[in-house]
Amino acid sequence: MLSVSKLSIDYGSNRVVSELDLALDKSEILMLVGPTGCGKSTILQALAGLIPISEGQIDVGKWRATPTQTVPPEKRSVGMVFQDFALFPHLSVQQNICFRLKDHTLADHWIDLLGLQAFRDKKPATLSGGQKQRVALARTLAHQPDFVLLDEPLSNLDAALKDTLRWDIRNALKEAGVPAIWVTHDQEEALSVGDRVGVLRDGKIQQIDTPEKCFSMPSNRFVARFLGEASFIRGQHQHHQASTAIGIAPVVGIDDSAAEVDVLLRPDDVLLAQDANNNNGVVTWVRFEGGSRLCAIELPCKTTVTSRVSHEMLVRPGDKVHVSLSTSHPLAAFTIQSST
Ligand SMILES: Nc1ncnc2c1ncn2[C@@H]1O[C@H](COP(=O)(O)OP(=O)(O)OP(=O)(O)O)[C@@H](O)[C@H]1O
Numbered sequence: 366m367l368s369v370s371k372l373s374i375d376y377g378s379n380r381v382v383s384e385l386d387l388a389l390d391k392s393e394i395l396m397l398v399g400p401t402g403c404g405k406s407t408i409l410q411a412l413a414g415l416i417p418i419s420e421g422q423i424d425v426g427k428w429r430a431t432p433t434q435t436v437p438p439e440k441r442s443v444g445m446v447f448q449d450f451a452l453f454p455h456l457s458v459q460q461n462i463c464f465r466l467k468d469h470t471l472a473d474h475w476i477d478l479l480g481l482q483a484f485r486d487k488k489p490a491t492l493s494g495g496q497k498q499r500v501a502l503a504r505t506l507a508h509q510p511d512f513v514l515l516d517e518p519l520s521n522l523d524a525a526l527k528d529t530l531r532w533d534i535r536n537a538l539k540e541a542g543v544p545a546i547w548v549t550h551d552q553e554e555a556l557s558v559g560d561r562v563g564v565l566r567d568g569k570i571q572q573i574d575t576p577e578k579c580f581s582m583p584s585n586r587f588v589a590r591f592l593g594e595a596s597f598i599r600g601q602h603q604h605h606q607a608s609t610a611i612g613i614a615p616v617v618g619i620d621d622s623a624a625e626v627d628v629l630l631r632p633d634d635v636l637l638a639q640d641a642n643n644n645n646g647v648v649t650w651v652r653f654e655g656g657s658r659l660c661a662i663e664l665p666c667k668t669t670v671t672s673r674v675s676h677e678m679l680v681r682p683g684d685k686v687h688v689s690l691s692t693s694h695p696l697a698a699f700t701i702q703s704s705t
Pocket of ligand 1: 376402403407408
């Protein structure tokens, strides 16, 4: 268990984290995302006891920290995994993982589980980035922390490696049964690996929810845009339905249920057809993504929506196309005055 309430953190007179509330169950992984400088690393450092807190409290069951009741880092039973691995260069993999451990049984377990048997006697300098991060994680988990903090553990690795390692890290954390907060810049990573996602802006949490909820029912436009391609189309709202220039869809009013709303569209909500005789939009740009293409289409009302199509569909800027709503699930609707 890890619980944080009304946590605020200042650097001098500058408040960088305000009134953070969160509670993690045993084995729960929270992905923390937000723009650069929004306070993600500061939160991890405060939880680890590396910087003081100004208000609020951190409660892990065995200890509680407040601005006046400090708990030193070594008493917090926290495991930290950093992007730069932080391994001892002069020690072998085995020695790194077993550092200050009396009983090596758990270390052997994590060495096996994370596929490090062949590297036991190697020095970190001879390992790849992915192997180093496995060693760092094995070392962390072998010490049986009460919670784990991961600060962009995959950011120094190439894309192909990230994809497998993120699942190996998730599986290891689940097997260890510890709550974890995982900071990432990668929105796809945040949505796929976490049990919940916390979106931070200027030191304030905008939403903490399941990945599905954050993506399809974001609490505001900032969260909508931060977690993926998002466009908004004006709609007339009545009886939980919105009528837009490209069709009618069920909607949920997020911040209001006004008669006129802006409906959030993800690329998969918009169906694109190459029908020159029955067109209602012009393609303005196309991004090839491998298995798919992401297309932006400008409508006569000057709204631009995006649609994802198969890579087999050869769509080019300037093409006249027909777009329509292709969703049966409710879309998030925002008041048109809202700019956040
Ligand atoms: N030691 C420090 N002294 C003063 N201000 C700091 C210090 N460390 C960070 N800050 C400021 O606190 C704010 C939050 O920084 P933090 O590193 O937590 O952001 P972040 O979300 O982790 O950013 P990034 O995604 O770029 O790593 C920033 O405005 C930063 O400039």
